[in-house]
Amino acid sequence: MGTDTVEAVVFVACALIVLGGAFGVIWFRNPVQSALSLVATLFGVAVLFLNMNAQFLAAVQVIVYTGAIVVLILFVIMLLGVDTADDIDAEPLVGQRVIALVIAAGVAGLVIAGVTIVGGDLVSGARAATAAITDDVPNIEQIGRVLFTDYVYALEITAVLLTIAVVAAVVMARKPTEVEPLPQESSSMEPPEPVEPEAEEVFD
Amino acid sequence: MRGIDAGYLVLSAILFSIGAFGLLVRRNPLVMLMCVELMLNAVNLTFVAFGMMLGDIAGQVIVMFVLVVAAAEVVVGLGIVVAVSRRKPGATADDIRVLRG
Numbered sequence: 001m002g003t004d005t006v007e008a009v010v011f012v013a014c015a016l017i018v019l020g021g022a023f024g025v026i027w028f029r030n031p032v033q034s035a036l037s038l039v040a041t042l043f044g045v046a047v048l049f050l051n052m053n054a055q056f057l058a059a060v061q062v063i064v065y066t067g068a069i070v071v072l073i074l075f076v077i078m079l080l081g082v083d084t085a086d087d088i089d090a091e092p093l094v095g096q097r098v099i100a101l102v103i104a105a106g107v108a109g110l111v112i113a114g115v116t117i118v119g120g121d122l123v124s125g126a127r128a129a130t131a132a133i134t135d136d137v138p139n140i141e142q143i144g145r146v147l148f149t150d151y152v153y154a155l156e157i158t159a160v161l162l163t164i165a166v167v168a169a170v171v172m173a174r175k176p177t178e179v180e181p182l183p184q185e186s187s188s189m190e191p192p193e194p195v196e197p198e199a200e201e202v203f204d
Numbered sequence: 205m206r207g208i209d210a211g212y213l214v215l216s217a218i219l220f221s222i223g224a225f226g227l228l229v230r231r232n233p234l235v236m237l238m239c240v241e242l243m244l245n246a247v248n249l250t251f252v253a254f255g256m257m258l259g260d261i262a263g264q265v266i267v268m269f270v271l272v273v274a275a276a277e278v279v280v281g282l283g284i285v286v287a288v289s290r291r292k293p294g295a296t297a298d299d300i301r302v303l304r305g
Contacts, residue, residue: 026226
């Protein structure tokens with residue numbers, strides 16, 4: 001088999017995994033199942049990155065997305081105790097799903113139509129002159145060189161953004177001094193009964 | 205252009221649409237965050253595919269920044285979800301209107 005054949009086979013397999021996982025995210029009623037479907041999608045995208053010779057991004061995708069972000073989401077799911085199934089059948093806005101389906105199908109249809117109509121001349125820009133992908137330099141070294149020269153200011157701003165996000169998370173997750181409950185009629189979903197805190201067991 | 209290049213773009217378009225549909229339909233804020241991740245991954249796929257077609261490493265560098273923004277977005281989003289759920293257990297996306305000043 002030639003390399004093109006292998007690439008095509010890997011692409012088809014990963015595309016099926018990616019799309020199946022994406023459908024699972026919006027299909028499952030239990031948020032935990034949605035998060036696990038998201039893991040499948042992210043792994044498929046990582047393998048697609050490998051397929052496109054972006055080895056470093058494939059590793060980062062697995063480490064950051066499935067290792068950090070999805071675990072963080074799962075952690076919050078467990079923390080909040082929302083391991084119950086969602087009420088999917090409730091539709092607060094009439095026709096919301098139909099409109100959403102039209103919008104989503106429109107976006108996909110327009111892009112696919114554009115790709116199909118343009119056909120053989122998909123990219124019309126100039127090929128890279130200063131930051132070209134070469135096979136004799138490792139992928140990480142190429143990314144690092146461009147990241148710390150051409151994009152160094154963007155990198156610094158990214159550091160500021162991460163600092164702001166960490167401070168914001170600490171401020172919002174802090175336990176407030178007094179909690180005023182929300183009015184009950186603001187949502188159709190009935191909140192569960194407050195659980196009385198159990199007395200701590202004393203071990204003599 | 206090879207046929208598989210168009211395949212990457214079509215796949216990412218479908219992935220983006222699924223994420224957008226889920227974001228518009230689902231009411232659980234955690235699932236909505238996951239749908240945003242789906243959309244960001246579709247955009248990442250497009251960046252890397254175009255970078256491969258043009259032989260430009262910048263497509264992969266931009267994905268690094270998208271990853272950082274996605275991580276920051278998830279951290280802030282989960283913080284909001286935790287803060288709202290503390291005041292009202294079982295909160296849906298409609299309850300985040302308490303953020304209004």
